[in-house]
Amino acid sequence: MTxxxxxxxxPVMSAVDDADLMLMLTIRHFEWKLLExxxxxxxxxxxHTCLGQExxxxxxxxxxxxxxxxxxxxxxxxxxxxxxxxxxxxxxxxMGREGAVCNGVGGSQHILRDRYLSTGVQGxxxxxxxxxxxxxxxxxxxxxxxxxxxxxxxxxxxxxxxxNMARLWDLPLLVVVEHNGIAQSTPTSAQLAGTIxxxxxxxxxxxxxxxxxxxxxxxxxxxxxVDRVRxxxxxxxxxxxxxxxxxxxxxxxxxxxSDRAAVADADWYRRYPVGRAEQFERLDAAARDLVDAVADDxxxxxxSRWGQS
Amino acid sequence: xxxxxxxxxxxxELFAADPELMLLGEDVGDPYGGAFKxxxxxxxxxxxxxxxxxxxxxxxxxxxxxxxLTGTPxxxxxxxxxxxxxxxxxxxxxxxxxxxxxxxxxxxxxTVRCPTGGGRGYGPTHxxxxxxxxxxxxxxxxxxxxxxxxxxxxxARVVGAGEPAVLFEDKVLYTQRVLTDGVVDxxxxxxxxxxxxxxxxxxxxxxxxCVVITTGGVAHRALAAARSLLLEEEITCxxxxxxxxxxxxxxxxxxxxxxxxxxxVAEESTAGGTWGAEVAHRLHRSLWTTLRGPVALxxxxxxxxxxxxxxxxxxxxxxxxxxxxVVEAVRG
Numbered sequence: 001m002t003x004x005x006x007x008x009x010x011p012v013m014s015a016v017d018d019a020d021l022m023l024m025l026t027i028r029h030f031e032w033k034l035l036e037x038x039x040x041x042x043x044x045x046x047x048h049t050c051l052g053q054e055x056x057x058x059x060x061x062x063x064x065x066x067x068x069x070x071x072x073x074x075x076x077x078x079x080x081x082x083x084x085x086x087x088x089x090x091x092x093x094x095m096g097r098e099g100a101v102c103n104g105v106g107g108s109q110h111i112l113r114d115r116y117l118s119t120g121v122q123g124x125x126x127x128x129x130x131x132x133x134x135x136x137x138x139x140x141x142x143x144x145x146x147x148x149x150x151x152x153x154x155x156x157x158x159x160x161x162x163x164n165m166a167r168l169w170d171l172p173l174l175v176v177v178e179h180n181g182i183a184q185s186t187p188t189s190a191q192l193a194g195t196i197x198x199x200x201x202x203x204x205x206x207x208x209x210x211x212x213x214x215x216x217x218x219x220x221x222x223x224x225x226v227d228r229v230r231x232x233x234x235x236x237x238x239x240x241x242x243x244x245x246x247x248x249x250x251x252x253x254x255x256x257x258s259d260r261a262a263v264a265d266a267d268w269y270r271r272y273p274v275g276r277a278e279q280f281e282r283l284d285a286a287a288r289d290l291v292d293a294v295a296d297d298x299x300x301x302x303x304s305r306w307g308q309s
Numbered sequence: 310x311x312x313x314x315x316x317x318x319x320x321x322e323l324f325a326a327d328p329e330l331m332l333l334g335e336d337v338g339d340p341y342g343g344a345f346k347x348x349x350x351x352x353x354x355x356x357x358x359x360x361x362x363x364x365x366x367x368x369x370x371x372x373x374x375x376x377x378l379t380g381t382p383x384x385x386x387x388x389x390x391x392x393x394x395x396x397x398x399x400x401x402x403x404x405x406x407x408x409x410x411x412x413x414x415x416x417x418x419x420t421v422r423c424p425t426g427g428g429r430g431y432g433p434t435h436x437x438x439x440x441x442x443x444x445x446x447x448x449x450x451x452x453x454x455x456x457x458x459x460x461x462x463x464x465a466r467v468v469g470a471g472e473p474a475v476l477f478e479d480k481v482l483y484t485q486r487v488l489t490d491g492v493v494d495x496x497x498x499x500x501x502x503x504x505x506x507x508x509x510x511x512x513x514x515x516x517x518x519c520v521v522i523t524t525g526g527v528a529h530r531a532l533a534a535a536r537s538l539l540l541e542e543e544i545t546c547x548x549x550x551x552x553x554x555x556x557x558x559x560x561x562x563x564x565x566x567x568x569x570x571x572x573x574v575a576e577e578s579t580a581g582g583t584w585g586a587e588v589a590h591r592l593h594r595s596l597w598t599t600l601r602g603p604v605a606l607x608x609x610x611x612x613x614x615x616x617x618x619x620x621x622x623x624x625x626x627x628x629x630x631x632x633x634x635v636v637e638a639v640r641g
Contacts (some may be wrong), residue, residue, distance in 0.1 A: 103412030112411035117378070121402050127368045128403060131375020131383070138357070145375075158398075161368025168363070306412060 013272050014216035018283060020058050021272075023085065024215070025287035027054040027078045028269055030087050031246065033291050034077075034094065038250050042299065047094060047108045050078040052245030053178055055268050057082035059218040060146065060176060063226045067140055069132045071125040071147035072118035074109040075178070079148055083116045087294045097301040104304035123149070123156025126175065130162045133171035133235075142230050144172035152183025154192055154199065163203045166235035173235040174226060180244035185254040200237040211241040213268045243267060312454060313483035316347045319464040320384075324355050330468070331376055333360045333369045334386030334422075344388045345424050345483050370396035373419050374404045374473075382418035382468055389435045390423030390477060397442075404473040405449035416471040417448075420464075425453075425477040426526050426577050427609075427625050432616035438526070438577040438609075440584050443475055444555050451555040453477040455525025456488050457499055457507035458552050466504075477554070479526025479577075493532060496539065502549065503561045509548040511539065517547040519635050520566060522588060523575040525550055531575050533628035538635055546635065554584055559591045566592075570601040571638040575631045579624075580611040602641075607634040 016024075031049035038047070050056075053075070061082045064070065072079040080090055089101040093111060096104035101113050109120040119125050129147040136143045153159060154177075166173040177196055181188050200207035208225050212218045222238055229236045243266045247253035253260065264270065273280035310318075324330055332351060334343065338361035342349030352359040362369045366387055373383035387393045393400070400421065408417050427436035443451055452467050452474060454460055467474050491498050493509055502508040509532060510517065519538075523531040528550045535546040547569075549562065559566075566572070572592060574585035589604035610624045 100412065102410075105412040106410050110406075110410050112407075112413075112415070117411075119403060121398060124371065124398055124403055127365075127371020127399065128375040128378065130368070131372035131377075132379055133375075134372060135376055135379040135381050139379075158367055158371065161363070161365035162371070164363055164365065165368055165372060169360075 012274065013214045013268065015276060016215045018279065020062075020215055021279065022283050022287060023061070023082060024054045024058050024268070025284050026087060026290060027058075027081050029287045029291040030077060030081060030091070033295050035246070035250065037295070043095060045107060046249050048075040048249055049246045050075050052243040052263065052267050053180065054078050055213055055215050055218070056176070056178055056240055056242060057148075059215045059222075062215070062219045063222055064146060065143065067115070067143040069115040069117070069129070069136070069145045071129045071145065072111070072116065073122070073125065073148055073150065073153070074120050075150065076109060076111065076118040076148070080111055080116060080118070084113060087291060088298055091294055091298045092301065092304065095298060096304050097298050098304055099298070099301060100304040103306045105306055122153045123158035125149075126159050126162035127165070130166050130171055130173055133166065133173040134169060136172055137170070141232070144174050144226075144229050146174040146176060148176045148178060150183065151177060151179040151181065151188050151192060151196070152186070154196060155183075160203075163200070163205055163235065167203045167205050170232060170234040172229050172232070174229050175235065175237045177237060177239040178242050179239055180242045182244060182255065184248045185252065196237065196239050205234070206236045207239065208236065209239040209241070213242065213266065310487050311483065312456060312460065312485055312487055313345055313347050315460045315487045316454065316464065316478065317349055319461040320348060320351055321354070322461055323464060323468060324351060324358065327382060330382045330384070331358045331360070332384045332386065333362050333373055335362055335364055335388045337361050337386055343386060345480065347422075347478070347483070348386060366392045366395035367399055370399040370421060371403070373421070374399055374407070374417065377404070377417045377419040378407070380416070380418070384420045384422060384468065386422045388424070389431070390425040390439055391434050391437045393421065393423050393439060393475070396421065400443070400449065400473065400475070401446055405446045408448040408472060417473050418468060418471045419473045420468050421475045423475060423477050424480050424483070426479045426481060427614045427621055428481045430616055430618055430621060433613040436614040436621070437579075438477070440477055440524070440554060440576070441578050441582050444584055444587055448473060450474040450553065451477070452553050453525040454479065454482060455507060455528055455550045455552055456482060456485055457509070457528060457550050458525070459487065462504075463552050477526070482526050482529070485529060494536075496536060497532065502565055505551055505553050506562060507550040507552075508565065509535065509550070511545050514547060514565065515568065517545045519544060519571045519573060519639050520547045520549060520569045521573050521575055521631065521635065522549045522551070524554065524577065524584070525552065527575050527577050527626060530626065530628045531631055534631035534635065537628065537632050542636060544635060544639055555587070557588055557591060559595055563595055566596060569596060569599065571635075572596070572600065572604045573607055573631065573634045573638050574604060575607040575626060575634070577609055577626050579609045579614075583608055602638065605634050605638040607631045
């Protein structure tokens with residue numbers, strides 16, 4: 001059993017405003033659309049969906065500012081959409097069509113737009129984010145670098161080199177750990193000794209752990225600690241227990257029926273509509289229509305062009 | 310002036326000229342000033358721009374890449390070039406890729422300085438010349454300090470190019486003097502064939518029996534070989550020393566190589582997949598019809614680099630090996 005499946009009984013979720021819910025639902029339908037396009041053989045390469053984790057970047061969005069940098073990883077569609085609300089540019093990037101954010105060169109896991117950057121190698125982004133945080137500390141106090149990592153990423157030495165420097169130099173680095181209890185096919189219990197909290201503590205790095213899947217609640221829990229990062233108190237590790245509802249990539253979910261059922265049971269998408277059917281159904285339909293329209297548009301576009309000059 | 314002092318001066322000038330420039334490395338702060346004293350005085354003058362770091366080569370190159378991502382030029386010193394292996398991911402999978410993998414050309418002013426090479430008895434993991442492992446990474450430029458270039462110009466060019474670069478600095482060369490005024494010694498003169506390539510010749514740069522192309526770190530050994538070849542074998546060499554190793558552009562060299570019948574590339578790398586092999590390939594494509602035979606390589610043995618001086622000398626390329634390679638190429 002993993003942390004993801006032993007979370008406590010589900011409280012009723014707080015109401016979120018239409019904009020936040022629309023964003024969560026857009027991410028959900030975007031990811032479903034990708035799996036559908038894959039199944040139809042219309043997508044190239046690979047992709048990693050964030051099904052079940054959509055609320056994390058939406059919650060963070062309420063805590064981040066325009067001047068903050070965001071570093072994402074292989075499972076980054078939600079991070080990108082929460083930052084830029086650009087499903088067409090992202091789908092075009094993933095499909096290599098005209099209008100692609102990075103001309104189709106980077107694809108699903110290598111995207112750069114303004115102060116948003118994703119890379120495909122685990123742990124690699126943390127030292128880079130620390131470097132950006134070093135710049136921000138010197139040139140733009142109050143801004144921070146936010147790096148999303150998974151629980152599996154904590155196997156990489158780069159994480160510790162970065163935490164060490166971030167603490168030594170009091171860098172405004174916010175590490176958001178999307179702890180979904182499984183690294184590809186390996187449960188956390190088989191790949192992570194001790195705890196993330198104890199590892200952060202070993203560096204004297206602040207650590208907040210939350211099992212909330214509630215946008216409003218998460219923001220309230222994280223806000224004071226994020227604010228301390230902005231005020232120069234040094235790095236923060238925000239460990240968010242979450243649920244990877246989908247496979248690691250495509251059709252590679254090796255979890256047992258019961259584990260998958262437990263994860264599905266925790267899914268915000270199932271739990272949120274309780275008592276809020278009107279808002280949910282209205283926006284769910286709107287998000288589905290939006291993503292359908294984006295997909296129709298993007299799939300009809302010509303291939304992207306990459307002019308190396 | 311010694312090469313290490315020349316590099317130190319180059320860094321001081323760069324820091325004075327660019328208020329954004331930063332430098333990170335292990336033990337680079339004063340009073341220590343770096344394992345080879347190349348950063349001496351910098352942290353005293355610019356304490357907030359010169360950071361002595363933990364032992365985290367991968368981490369500090371990543372931090373440098375993060376600074377460069379924001380447009381802040383960054384220089385990272387790797388204490389011994391061998392340790393750059395620990396930063397290979399950041400160089401190969403992030404810094405060099407970031408200039409193009411996001412679909413648009415993007416500056417990344419990151420320079421990784423690597424004290425390189427053997428001859429000082431530091432043993433197998435502190436004596437290597439790892440240039441070959443970085444050849445052919447798209448977006449990455451490789452340079453090497455030489456005794457024939459003013460490193461103030463070279464470093465300004467490397468950092469100013471705004472692209473990820475690795476600068477190899479031979480550790481023995483640190484202690485040797487920078488040549489000036491076009492004079493090597495009583496027999497040899499030099500000039501800059503291009504801003505990048507220094508040319509050493511006897512009387513007339515157009516008259517020679519063999520061209521020796523070599524890295525900055527091996528330049529003195531190549532010059533010693535050129536001297537013994539002239540005095541003992543009556544073979545005249547033209548020695549070319551490029552400061553930029555990769556990408557290696559043969560175009561500007563072709564006029565000077567018009568009469569070349571034999572070419573030897575000399576480098577300190579151990580055998581196999583070397584920079585010299587890359588240069589030879591590029592030269593073959595341009596000079597195949599005019600060369601007498603294939604470009605010959607002179608390099609270190611296919612071996613770890615031993616610690617004991619007599620064993621190390623057997624492995625590393627020396628003047629005598631270059632001498633023999635030239636004799637074989639010219640007369641073989």
